[in-house]
Amino acid sequence: MAERILLKGNEALGEAAILAGCRFFAGYPITPQNEIPAYMARRMPRVGGVFIQAESELAAINMVYGAAGAGARAMTSSSSPGISLKQEGISYLAGAELPSVVVNIVRGGPGLGGIQPAQSDYFQATRGGGHGDYRTPVFAPNSVQEMVDLTMEAFEVADAYRNPVLVLGDGILGQMMEPVALPPAREAPLPPKPWATTGAKGPGRRIINSLYLDPVVLEQRNLWLAEKYARMRGLARAETVGMEDAEICLVAYGATSRIVKGAMQMARREGIRAGLIRPVTLWPYPTVSIREAAGRVEAFLVVELSLGQMVEDVRLAVDGKAPVHFYGRTGGMVPSPREVLEKLREVAAGMGKRRVVAAGAGA
Amino acid sequence: MRQIFAGTDGLTQSTTIYCPGCTHGITHRLVGEVLEELGVTGRTVGVASVGCSVLAYEYFNCDMQEAAHGRAPAVATGIRRVLPEAVVFTYQGDGDLASIGMGETIHAAARGERITVIFINNANYGMTGGQLAPTTLLGQVTTTTPGGRSAATAGYPIRVCELLATLDGPAYVARTSTHNVAELHRTKKAIRAAFQAQLEGAGFSMVEILSTCPTNWGMDPVRAMEFVAKEMTATYPLGEFVNWRRGN
Ligand SMILES: Cc1ncc(C[n+]2csc(CCOP(=O)(O)OP(=O)(O)O)c2C)c(N)n1
Numbered sequence: 001m002a003e004r005i006l007l008k009g010n011e012a013l014g015e016a017a018i019l020a021g022c023r024f025f026a027g028y029p030i031t032p033q034n035e036i037p038a039y040m041a042r043r044m045p046r047v048g049g050v051f052i053q054a055e056s057e058l059a060a061i062n063m064v065y066g067a068a069g070a071g072a073r074a075m076t077s078s079s080s081p082g083i084s085l086k087q088e089g090i091s092y093l094a095g096a097e098l099p100s101v102v103v104n105i106v107r108g109g110p111g112l113g114g115i116q117p118a119q120s121d122y123f124q125a126t127r128g129g130g131h132g133d134y135r136t137p138v139f140a141p142n143s144v145q146e147m148v149d150l151t152m153e154a155f156e157v158a159d160a161y162r163n164p165v166l167v168l169g170d171g172i173l174g175q176m177m178e179p180v181a182l183p184p185a186r187e188a189p190l191p192p193k194p195w196a197t198t199g200a201k202g203p204g205r206r207i208i209n210s211l212y213l214d215p216v217v218l219e220q221r222n223l224w225l226a227e228k229y230a231r232m233r234g235l236a237r238a239e240t241v242g243m244e245d246a247e248i249c250l251v252a253y254g255a256t257s258r259i260v261k262g263a264m265q266m267a268r269r270e271g272i273r274a275g276l277i278r279p280v281t282l283w284p285y286p287t288v289s290i291r292e293a294a295g296r297v298e299a300f301l302v303v304e305l306s307l308g309q310m311v312e313d314v315r316l317a318v319d320g321k322a323p324v325h326f327y328g329r330t331g332g333m334v335p336s337p338r339e340v341l342e343k344l345r346e347v348a349a350g351m352g353k354r355r356v357v358a359a360g361a362g363a
Numbered sequence: 364m365r366q367i368f369a370g371t372d373g374l375t376q377s378t379t380i381y382c383p384g385c386t387h388g389i390t391h392r393l394v395g396e397v398l399e400e401l402g403v404t405g406r407t408v409g410v411a412s413v414g415c416s417v418l419a420y421e422y423f424n425c426d427m428q429e430a431a432h433g434r435a436p437a438v439a440t441g442i443r444r445v446l447p448e449a450v451v452f453t454y455q456g457d458g459d460l461a462s463i464g465m466g467e468t469i470h471a472a473a474r475g476e477r478i479t480v481i482f483i484n485n486a487n488y489g490m491t492g493g494q495l496a497p498t499t500l501l502g503q504v505t506t507t508t509p510g511g512r513s514a515a516t517a518g519y520p521i522r523v524c525e526l527l528a529t530l531d532g533p534a535y536v537a538r539t540s541t542h543n544v545a546e547l548h549r550t551k552k553a554i555r556a557a558f559q560a561q562l563e564g565a566g567f568s569m570v571e572i573l574s575t576c577p578t579n580w581g582m583d584p585v586r587a588m589e590f591v592a593k594e595m596t597a598t599y600p601l602g603e604f605v606n607w608r609r610g611n
């Protein structure tokens with residue numbers, strides 16, 4: 001077991017990228033992710049990598065496009081307003097099939113919003129915030145250790161599928177210090193990239209492109225991409241806690257899942273049998289885990305730092321088999337475990353009433 | 364039999380889609396010849412932009428990346444930093460370079476990014492049907508300045524070379540034209556100098572090339588050449604603005 005050291009989430013994420021073989025980083029300042037570019041500015045020159053502070057998020061993501069197209073493992077990071085600007089580039093990265101990692105340390109919106117943690121970019125991250133029919137895997141860490149592990153995995157997934165991959169964190173995770181075990185640096189050579197433009201002429205020359213003017217060809221291209229996205233469905237992953245005997249299934253991701261876990265334990269002490277499903281991937285969504293739970297529990301309670309975005313995926317998976325409740329705080333406000341417990345009590349009380357009604361109807 | 368014309372190693376055999384009398388094609392040829400003569404085609408990565416030259420990745424006989432509208436200098440920056448040994452160039456129109464991509468242009472130049480920018484100034488947006496470009500001349504009619512460009516509502520033409528010449532990053536900045544054979548020779552010389560600046564690690568280089576768009580200007584090719592020679596050069600004086608060899 002590797003030695004555990006105390007690291008701040010954002011810096012741990014930066015180191016993880018380096019360990020994964022990332023040698024190109026371009027970014028633009030925005031709170032609450034500034035530690036990532038600062039870390040990369042210090043570290044990249046020491047490992048022979050490139051750090052550039054770009055003139056904008058548009059430039060940063062397009063620098064990543066060029067670097068990824070030239071074969072490097074490349075990353076950019078930002079927070080919500082900056083990620084909105086990067087959407088053009090993410091669409092082009094997906095269209096041209098360029099592996100890359102995009103980190104969003106989410107803050108409250110819309111507009112300039114605020115600088116406190118939020119989860120209100122779920123739709124943007126999971127639906128494809130840019131134009132066109134494309135998908136990007138989305139990893140949602142809930143600890144500093146996962147900031148490391150999932151970021152490293154993001155690079156592998158990006159290369160395996162030739163696709164941009166998102167890591168969706170929030171200001172809590174970014175600023176939090178926790179002990180982490182850093183895995184060893186990737187030593188294996190990077191997967192071969194014969195498609196990368198490294199300088200060539202003649203029949204062997206390579207083209208990185210997403211333009212297909214002939215609709216017949218473009219449709220084929222989209223169908224080919226869709227096949228790839230279908231293969232990515234196998235990446236879906238969730239952690240479950242206390243679901244064996246649960247009557248109420250809590251669903252939460254990221255830092256919120258830790259608050260919810262606290263509430264779950266408090267509820268259990270009161271006799272409310274709550275369990276938790278924590279999606280680790282937001283796209284592909286762990287629909288199967290939720291669907292499977294829907295046959296066993298009496299109700300769902302989804303908790304998010306938004307006014308209800310992931311809850312739509314839960315409702316799709318539950319498909320009417322159980323009531324789906326929602327509790328959310330937004331704008332940078334973070335609920336306490338006690339607030340979530342309060343909501344759990346309400347849900348449990350409602351279940352009790354329904355049981356009485358159902359029993360009465362049966363008599 | 365004496366061979367009087369041959370293709371260049373810098374271009375593929377593809378037929379271009381440019382309109383008759385358009386100078387995009389001639390400029391491709393000049394860039395291709397320079398790549399061949401410098402012997403660098405096999406280690407070059409070009410960046411095509413969005414405009415009539417969007418299919419440039421079909422025409423240049425080297426590795427190519429297609430960039431989003433205006434973002435070619437950022438894409439080229441990514442390539443350049445990852446591949447220190449490669450020759451990297453962008454090929455951009457005036458809407459692409461001086462309007463939507465002005466930020467990327469200025470900052471790549473200010474960073475002294477070792478890339479070569481081939482900048483086609485045809486005083487309008489060709490591909491989308493002849494709208495106002497930042498480079499459209501005062502009084503020039505476009506689909507979005509139907510009464511001619513008025514400074515009061517559409518502002519003034521931007522002289523990109525002069526703008527970039529105020530920066531310390533560029534090693535070579537020149538404006539040339541395509542309206543006659545002598546100017547074509549000068550254009551080729553400038554393109555060669557621009558790539559030379561890159562090869563010597565001197566910094567950012569750009570050649571702005573005054574070009575025709577007979578289709579959207581509503582002129583025949585000859586009249587279009589005259590327009591470049593008389594009208595465009597009046598607003599856009601030809602010459603070298605930065606030359607690292609001369610220390611300016
Ligand atoms: C983001 C975005 N906005 C607008 C367009 C539409 N568009 C395509 S080409 C073009 C203008 C190109 O003009 P210019 O750069 O002057 O090149 P030319 O066609 O004249 O060679 C525009 C606006 C686009 N493709 N992408």
Ligand code: SF4
Pocket residue numbers: 380381382384385386387415485489490575576577578579
């Ligand atoms: S529209 Fe203008 S710039 Fe485009 S190919 Fe035709 S002449 Fe050339």
